[in-house]
Amino acid sequence: MAGHIQDRWFKTETSNGKTTRVKTDRHGTGMRYRARYIGPDGTEKSKSFPDRQKRLAEQWLNHIEADMSRGQYIDPRASRTTFQQYAEKWLTHHGSDPNTGFSMESQLRLHAFPYMGSRPLDSFQPGHIRDWLVQLEEAGVVGSYARVIYSNVRSVLTAAVDDTLLPKNPCAARSVKAPTVETKRVIPWTAERVFAVRAALPDRYEATVDLGAGCGMRQGEILGIDVDALDFDTDVVHVVQQLKLSRSKPVFAPPKGGKLRDVPLPGPVADALRAHMKASPPVEVTLPWKTAGGPLVTKRLIFTAPMGGHVWRNDFNTESWKPALAAAGVIPEPEDGENYAAAREHGMHALRHFYASVLLDGGENIRALAEYLGHSDPGLTLRVYAHLMPSSQERTRKAVASIYPAPVKGPRAA
Numbered sequence: 001m002a003g004h005i006q007d008r009w010f011k012t013e014t015s016n017g018k019t020t021r022v023k024t025d026r027h028g029t030g031m032r033y034r035a036r037y038i039g040p041d042g043t044e045k046s047k048s049f050p051d052r053q054k055r056l057a058e059q060w061l062n063h064i065e066a067d068m069s070r071g072q073y074i075d076p077r078a079s080r081t082t083f084q085q086y087a088e089k090w091l092t093h094h095g096s097d098p099n100t101g102f103s104m105e106s107q108l109r110l111h112a113f114p115y116m117g118s119r120p121l122d123s124f125q126p127g128h129i130r131d132w133l134v135q136l137e138e139a140g141v142v143g144s145y146a147r148v149i150y151s152n153v154r155s156v157l158t159a160a161v162d163d164t165l166l167p168k169n170p171c172a173a174r175s176v177k178a179p180t181v182e183t184k185r186v187i188p189w190t191a192e193r194v195f196a197v198r199a200a201l202p203d204r205y206e207a208t209v210d211l212g213a214g215c216g217m218r219q220g221e222i223l224g225i226d227v228d229a230l231d232f233d234t235d236v237v238h239v240v241q242q243l244k245l246s247r248s249k250p251v252f253a254p255p256k257g258g259k260l261r262d263v264p265l266p267g268p269v270a271d272a273l274r275a276h277m278k279a280s281p282p283v284e285v286t287l288p289w290k291t292a293g294g295p296l297v298t299k300r301l302i303f304t305a306p307m308g309g310h311v312w313r314n315d316f317n318t319e320s321w322k323p324a325l326a327a328a329g330v331i332p333e334p335e336d337g338e339n340y341a342a343a344r345e346h347g348m349h350a351l352r353h354f355y356a357s358v359l360l361d362g363g364e365n366i367r368a369l370a371e372y373l374g375h376s377d378p379g380l381t382l383r384v385y386a387h388l389m390p391s392s393q394e395r396t397r398k399a400v401a402s403i404y405p406a407p408v409k410g411p412r413a414a
Contacts, residue, residue, distance in 0.1 A: 003035060003036045003037025003038065003061050003064070004035075004036060004037075005033050005034070005035050005036070005054060005057050005058065005061070006033065006034040006035075006036060007032060007033060007054075008024060008026050008030070008031065008032055008033070008034060009023065009024055009026060009027040009028065009032050009051075010022065010023060010024060010027070011024050030048075031048035031049060031050055032049070032050060032051040032053075032054075033048065033049040033050075033051075033053065033054050033057045034046050034047070034048050034049075035047050035048075035049065035057040035058075035060055035061050037061060037064055037065075040068065047060060080120045080121070080122060081120065081121055081165060082117060082118050082119060082120055082121070083112070083113075083116050083117055083118075083119050083120075083121060083124075083156070083157075084113045084117030084118065086121060086156065086159075086160055086165065087108055087112075087113075087117075087156045090156055090159050091104060091105050091108075094155075094159070098246070098290060098291045099244065099246045099251075099253065099290070099291065102246060102247055104152050107148065107149045107152055108149075108152055108153070108156075111136060111139075111141055111149045112132070112149065112152070112153050115132045115135055115136075116128060116132055121157075121160050121165045121166050122165070122166065124157065124166065124170045125170055126170045126171075126173035126175050126176050128170065129153075129170050129171055129173075129176050130175065130176055132153075133146075133150065133176075133177075133179065136149070136150075136179070137179070142179060143179065143180075143181055143182065144181045146179035147178055147179045147180075147181050150171075150178050150179055151178075153171065154169065154171040157169045157170065157171055158171075184345075185387055186353045186356075186357075186384060186385065186387075186388070187353075188350075188353045188354045188356070188357035188388065189350050189351075189353070189354045191354075193328060193330065194209060194213050194351065194354055195209075196327075196328035196329070197209060197324045197325060197328045197330065198210070198324075199328075200323070200324035200325075200327035200328050201320055201321075201324045202320055203279065203280075204276075204279075204280045204303070204304075204306070205303065205316070205320055206272070206276070207272045207273055207275075207276035207302075207303075208222050208223075208303060208348070209351060210268070210269045210272040210273065211225065211237070211269065211273075212348055212351025212352060212354075212355070213351040213354045213355055213358075214266050214268070214269035214355065215237050215263045215264075215265065215266075215269060215355070215372075216263065216351075216352050216355035216356065216359075216372050216373050217237070217239060217263070217352075218242065218255070218256065218348075218349070218352065218374070219313065219347070219348040219349070220242035220243050220244050220255075220256075220313070221239055221241070221242045221255055222303065222348070223242075223243045223301075223303055223310070223311045223313065223316070224241050224242045224243030224244075224252060224299075224301070224310075225237075225239075225241075225301070225302050225303070226241070226282070226299040226300050226301055226302065227277075227282050227300040227302065228299075228300070229241075230265070230270075230273060230302075231265070232265070232270055232274075235264060235265040235266075235267070235270065236262045236263065236264065236265055237262070237263045237264075237265050238260075238262055239255055239260065239261050239262070239263055239374065240254070240255070240260050241253065241254060241255065241299070242254070242255050242256070243287075243301075243310055243311070243313075245313075246288070246290070246291045246292045246294075247291075247292045249288070249292035250287055250310055250312070251287055251288045251289065251290060251291060251292060251294060252287050252288070252289055252290075252297055252299060253289070253290045254290075255374055256374060257374070257376055259374040259375075259376055261371060261372065261374050263372050264372070273302070276302070277302060280303075280304070282300040282301060282302050282304075283300065283301055283304045283308055283309070284298055284299070284300050284301075285298070285299055285300075285301045285304070285309060285310050286298045286299075287299075287310065317347070318340070321347070321348065322340040322343065323340070325340075325343060325346055326340065330343070330346050331343045331346060352373065353385075355372075355373075356369055356373065356381075356384075356385050356388065357385070357388045359372070360385060360388045360389050361388070366378050366381050366382050366385075366389075369381055369385070
């Protein structure tokens with residue numbers, strides 16, 4: 001047995017060579033037995049048990065010994081750390097991009113800590129996760145956003161298992177199902193719609209459509225593009241930064257996932273950008289790099305706000321993009337005094353879908369498309385856009401037909 005059991009109600013005294021048990025000052029009050037052992041870290045651990053539960057104390061020590069021999073020992077005191085206490089510590093050194101860390105912290109504070117932040121790690125059961133997921137759904141947190149929050153909680157609990165604060169991750173139980181995400185097939189815009197939206201935008205923003213539909217760039221990459229990114233000599237766009245928010249403050253940062261890339265610059269897009277820069281000359285904008293407290297960097301931005309400075313994404317979406325969608329008939333015009341309807345599927349990301357459809361229709365391969373879109377995994381590109389690839393049936397018919405000899409004319413001789 002690991003350690004030993006102390007009886008707090010009796011002590012042993014020796015007098016004249018005779019050993020006797022005598023009552024202590026604590027006799028009859030409080031927990032009687034204290035099970036004590038030395039943990040792997042060299043410090044003493046203990047747990048108290050009431051009168052008539054010495055056998056239970058012995059069983060507990062036996063379990064401790066078995067866990068240590070199997071390498072599955074969990075420090076009882078450390079495992080009493082609450083989920084919120086551990087998660088807050090984990091967020092400070094989990095090694096992710098700082099802005100990703102800020103988002104994770106915000107999501108956990110809003111949607112995890114209020115439900116289970118005070119729960120000790122050693123008390124987690126799969127049922128607690130199932131109940132929490134039900135509460136999330138009842139609060140209207142569903143779909144991909146709920147899946148992200150769940151993934152964050154699972155990551156925290158996985159780290160707690162690695163740190164031997166939790167025997168196993170309750171999220172790994174087969175009875176726990178991650179929030180479902182409805183898979184929607186991408187339906188790309190037509191060229192007519194793309195150019196109708198472009199024509200409805202303010203002049204200073206028309207060329208944003210050309211970079212989205214003609215180069216497959218994300219909104220943040222478009223709003224953060226600077227003069228040095230355009231190489232008109234080699235017809236290439238160097239996608240090396242984006243404009244984004246860090247703790248609600250604008251910053252320059254690498255593209256999503258740190259995926260720097262070079263994208264072919266088609267002639268008509270290059271012409272549109274030259275015309276745009278002639279009509280609206282680039283403006284120097286100074287912002288922090290990566291995080292709100294990062295070093296300041298200055299970029300000559302191609303797209304700027306009417307009063308100068310960088311473009312605020314929310315202002316652009318509300319004041320320019322949605323009115324253009326309505327003018328092009330993509331979404332309805334709002335009633336007097338009402339806001340434009342939500343149009344998530346018709347955000348600027350729709351231009352990337354259009355770009356992908358054009359390249360696939362033109363015979364470009366998935367690997368090249370993934371590179372131009374900035375996807376780290378071509379498999380993701382294939383899953384999203386496979387249904388847009390030209391049908392192989394006609395190519396198959398032609399390939400097989402080509403190996404057959406020319407048909408024999410007339411009846412065969414007897």
